[in-house]
Amino acid sequence: MEMQKSTPRAQRLVLVPCPCQGHINPMLQFGTFLHSKGFSITIVHTQFNSPSPCNHPEFTFIPIPDGLTVPLATSGNIIAILLAINAFCKASLEHCLTTQVMKQEPEKKITCIIYDEFMFFSAAAANHLNIPSIILRTTSAANFLARITVIELHSKGLIPFPDSVSFDLVPQIHPIRFKDLPISPWDTIEKFMELIIDVHDVKISSAIICNTTVCLDESSLAWIQKHSRARIFCMGPLHKITTAASRTLEEDTxxxxxxxxxxxxxxxxxxxxxxxxxxxxxxxxxxxxxxxxxxxxxxxxxxxxxxxxxxxxxxxxxxxxxxxxxxxxxxxxxxxxxxxxxxxxxxxxxxxxxxxxxxxxxxxxxxxxxxxxxxxxxxxxxxxxxxxxxxxxxxxxxxxxxxxxxxxxxDNDGEEIRVRAKDMKEKIQVSMSKGGSTYNIVNELVELIMGF
Missing domain, CATH: 3.40.50.2000 (Glycogen Phosphorylase B;)
Incomplete structure (x- = not known):
């Protein structure tokens, strides 16, 4: 994907990934792209499920204490783990930024902190240190709307819902049924709601990056932008804006x-x-x-x-x-x-x-x-x-x-699916080519960050 010229590598970006594999990869892919634009990249990550530095020698990796006990870290309860990380890590991140990042090559100021939406403690730390922050959402805009619906239904006492309505369509987010709502299986609904409500609080961040594309999520993105004070940058698919791949399991080629x-x-x-x-x-x-x-x-x-x-x-x-x-x-x-x-x-x-x-x-x-x-x-x-x-x-x-x-x-009855899949691939390719929607948005985001 051809982009505009790079900036001198004098601006440092701090990236804070969520310690779940489906979240780490998009953040590192995005970091690789930003590095190609001339930014210096520092990855600040939890000790729990930390990414491998050997896959990205061009980055600086700094672990921070996450406060997790061994029983919690090995519990598999990702909701409890994320709540504990967010309760503990604001102070850890502030200490890391002031004692390590800012003192390493001090001529490179921290231009911005880009954090996974589930690492929302980063916004509070950035705000305390007067550093701009940007959110990375690694899910679809359609799923974000479904989470908003879960919050609304829970506030009305409609979640948890009875089995009798499992296959009923949820109002306003057709074709999602109640059984399709993105409710976590790992903890109580109360703990899940505590996490999701904090994830959706974006009042102090400057922008939101979404790993999706307009040709897939246009109507959902329009609704989100209408109801958000932060500007939305639709940057996906992130794996297509960089050739880098982040491998965690050994691949059988x-x-x-x-x-x-x-x-x-x-x-x-x-x-x-x-x-x-x-x-x-x-x-x-x-x-x-x-x-x-x-x-x-x-x-x-x-x-x-x-x-x-x-x-x-x-x-x-x-x-x-x-x-x-x-x-x-x-x-x-x-x-x-x-x-x-x-x-x-x-x-x-x-x-x-x-x-x-x-x-x-x-x-x-x-x-x-x-x-x-x-x-x-x-x-x-x-x-x-x-x-x-x-x-x-x-x-x-x-x-x-x-x-x-x-x-x-x-089979013949699947021909329409095959044709639509081919057409969607072509639409994404057009969006990422010069003059396409993703191409333009990517360059606008780089300009925004350089302007901080």
Whole structure:
């Protein structure tokens, strides 16, 4: 993506990522872009789940104490972890900025602090030190609106909602059903609301960067801008404005050689992300659905992602014999390279926002099987609004899986999905080309930061 000329590397930006993998990667991608524009980049991060400095030698990485006890850090309760970090880290960040960052190369002033929306303590620290701050949102604008709706419904006593309305549409955010609302499974609704309300308080930040694109989220973005005092910069897909990739799990690149031998747009790529897990019955249904579709598949099965199993020991032996060379199973794949490969014709995904954007950017239709939180919102938009894929039902049954795979890859009733996916890829490419909406917005943001 061609951009305007770089600025001299005399301005330092401090980036504060949220310690969750789906949030770390977009922040580091954005940092790589900003570094290419001439800014000096310092990453201030929690000790919990800290990013690897070796992947970005051009950055300065500084860990700060996060106050987490070992039981909390290992609990898996991300809501409790984020609340604890925000309660503790304002003082940690202020101390870090004044004792380390400002004293390192003092000729480089801190121009701005850019922080993940879930690290909102950063805004208070920046305000205390009279440093401008900018928010990075790593989810879709549609999901942000869904969170606002959750706040409103909870204030009216309508959340939690009874099972009888689970499949009813939520007023004003069609086609989201009550069961699709982005409510965390990790803690009480009260703790979740405490976190989300603070996330949405943006009164002291200068701007909001959204990792999305106007051609996907235009109506949601318009509503957010109308109701926000901070200017919105729609910068996505962030992974497309830089060639940098942030790897956390070891990738098996042998799958690319296997893809090279497959026919054009024939392969279904299956990956349920870095967190989700499934049971033995779900594994068997997935396996036989893929086998019975008669389509080639590349399947990522993350070690430990199958309950009571280290890796693929629970895969039925008959299934392994049935697919032969038509299937390829890896522990982790270079996803961006896979989705860009000409042999990949569809993506079975959990609909995390990074994966969703990567698939849309390459024109790859999706089979959606969301697990929790924002994934459900994205799955509904992929299938019902953008119409770039289909969503599997709750039954998770092999015949449904077989039909879904064949529909998105080869059957005539999936042709409209395939055409729309190709068209959306082209729209994103146009937006990122010179004169396009994303191209112009990116340059406007650089000018704003340089003007602080």
């Amino acid at each position: 042998s799958c690319i050689e296997w893809l090279d031998k497959q026919s054009h747009k024939s392969v279904i790529y299956v990956s349920l992300g870095s967190i989700a897990s499934i049971g033995e019955n779900e594994l068997a249904e997935m396996a036989w659905g893929l086998a019975n579709s008669k389509q080639p598949f590349l399947w990522v099965i993350r070690p430990g992602s199958i309950t009571d199993s280290d890796w693929i020991e629970l895969l039925p032996q008959e299934f392994r014999e049935a697919f032969g060379e038509r299937g390829f199973i890896v522990k982790w794949a270079p996803q961006r390279e896979v989705l860009a490969h000409g042999a990949v014709g569809a993506f079975w995904t959990h609909c995390g926002w990074n994966s969703t954007l990567e698939s849309i950017s390459e024109g790859v239709p999706m089979i959606c099987k969301p697990c929790f939180s924002d994934q459900k919102v994205h799955a509904r938009h992929v299938s019902k609004v953008w119409k770039l894929g289909i969503e599997l039902g709750d039954e998770f049954e092999r015949r449904e899986i077989e039909r879904a795979v064949r529909k998105v890859l080869v």
